[in-house]
Amino acid sequence: MASSSKRQEIWLYLQFPLLSLETLLPQLTPEQQSKPIAVIGHQKNVQQVLCCNSQASAWGVGKQLSLSTALALCPELLTLSRRAEQEQERLQQLALLAYSFSPEVIIHKELGLWLEISGCDRLFKGYDALLCELQNKLQQQGITAVNGLAENPLAARLLCKPSFQTHLPSSQQIQQSLQGTALYKLETSRKQQQSFKQLGLTSLADLLALPRSALSERFDAELMATIQQLNNQRPFTATRFQPPSSFYDLIHNPQGIFNKESLLFPMKTLLQRLCQYMIARQCHCLEMHWRFEPLIGESKQMSIRLSSSQNSWSMLLNLSRLQLERQELPRSIEQIILYADQFIEAPAGMFNLDLFGEQTDNRSSSDLIDSLNARLGAEALFQPVLKQENLPEQAGTLGLANQQTTTATQIDVSYGKQTPQPLWLLDKPVPVQIRNQQLYWHRPLKLISGPQRLCGNWWQNEQQRDYYLACDSKGARYWLFREAMDRRWFVHGLFA
């Protein structure tokens, strides 16, 4: 590369010639997919073929043929109308994919992407490896792509080859092929193209060979700007792609999905996209929502809360599956939507460098909480909560585990060390009988220590209780109290 002090930029232009077709393909059955297919778009009130698959090309169908000609060539041609919004959505997703290869991504509305990849080689161990990896990733997504590489964005687009190159050409090679580029590829006005013809200019080399002052006299400012860009004399100012702040994605399945097992595959795809998004944004998800929409009737929502940061799609799929088992779903599902907008920044130590692996233990315990949550529901998980109260049933309660009430106030527990306190508390105090002037609960009870007076609720109905430690003849110990007012006895706890 050039040995200038400024880092030499390397621009990669990705073009997706079949994107219009490939966004629509997943909605077709496998049987339909094997037929010749063409996507039809309107151009000047004429219905034209925008792109077609290889089966259709074998019949002679090609780009820019009118619909009637195409049908005449291939009577069994399956024609789809173009969905421009879906294409752009797909392009956004591809930009997100590209974002994991380079921090500088620019979306080209005409179904292409620019990536500035200089300096990204070390991560992938070389530019060639980066290009191979990118090609693989795109193929996995079922996307056909061709690319061009050059030192500036415009040249990269002009040098777009009909196949995917996985080798970075040298600076000289780039210059050579740029010189040979035909002028009609330049995005210029018709008038300009005509004057090229009149001057007998065919390739870029012819144009650049003219003196610069002569050029500016003959051609407009736009072309001059283009030439400056091609010569790296003018920066490329298009806005860079930034991943959106929330994630929303859906899979459309017009055939309908009838059982939970077959839901898992589209769910997996969506979760993989979510994970890709999270990796690109370097964040972790706190909560995600699923929505299953049937053709007719009400849609079903399902939310999954994550106690700690999760970033692996298999774990997320597992949790979704566990929760899905508990759900009643509509009979046939046409659309699956995954939505997430609560994210936290990924912790700095994403790689577990801890020698003793304590972090893995912590991770697995939060994994456990998540899967319990998904399978049993949040209402089955509890945590003991301590409060600064006098009455035992208020001082120690069970709270739902997910609420994460961080009580900042330090509660003094030293008192509990001096006085006996039970391990089990009964949900409600149970009245104790008195037989032969002796307390009786399952067996005769004997008081062994006490009393300890606890008072509470003085603002409503005041309670004064004297707590005693009692035991039965077999060594079981209970926590008894007597109400100071009406002198009745209750069991309130067990010393297990």
Added chain:
Amino acid sequence: MANTEIISSLLTRQDTWRGRNLRLPRRTLGTGHNSLDLLLQGGWPTAALTELLPRRLGIGELSLLLPIVKEQSSSNQLCLWLDPPYQPYAPRLAAAGIALDRLLIVRSKNPTEWLWVAEQSIRNGALLLAWSGEQHLRYTDLRKLQLAAADSSRAAFLFSSIKTLTDPSPAALRLELDSQSVNQLQLTVRKLRGKAPGDRLELNLDHNSTQRIALNQLPTGQHHAYGSISASGSGN
């Protein structure tokens, strides 16, 4: 030829007992009581299921495990209590030095869920304290838990009903818990790998509460705004 292969594969297993060594090299967790450590040949077996069979509730069966729960929570690991018979009393647990946020109480709705939670928690490295309650656990279910504990090298504790004492169990350790007088917990080893059953131990659960607190020595904390009133006619 095949026979020697089988034998050599058996001998490589860690849990094959050979007559030569009377004790298996086991990893154990200290119980917090020296005499109990001695009885159990080192402490609670890790990588195994321990079954505790209390004759009655309230004799100190749970206090036996408090040291290990405390240790687990202080190392910031989760302790899961599955279907405890009553509500755990938070002030007592906090006083014992247990971090409450490391404690998770799970209530299952049916036996299938119970078993799933138990197995998941063992496999995910949490300390499991499970109460089987009234449900009858089959041998295969218990074996699942035992295998999970062996796979993940974790200790797991199961409180079962005393009625199941005569049933076979795959647990590595079965302890019968009884008490004849206050604070005297009587432990009988019903099964311990590498040891004949029947050993018995009287454990004194040394609590402050064993001493009778004289009325004038009662702490005058916030709970005693009204002063202490003598317990007349209380029947002791």
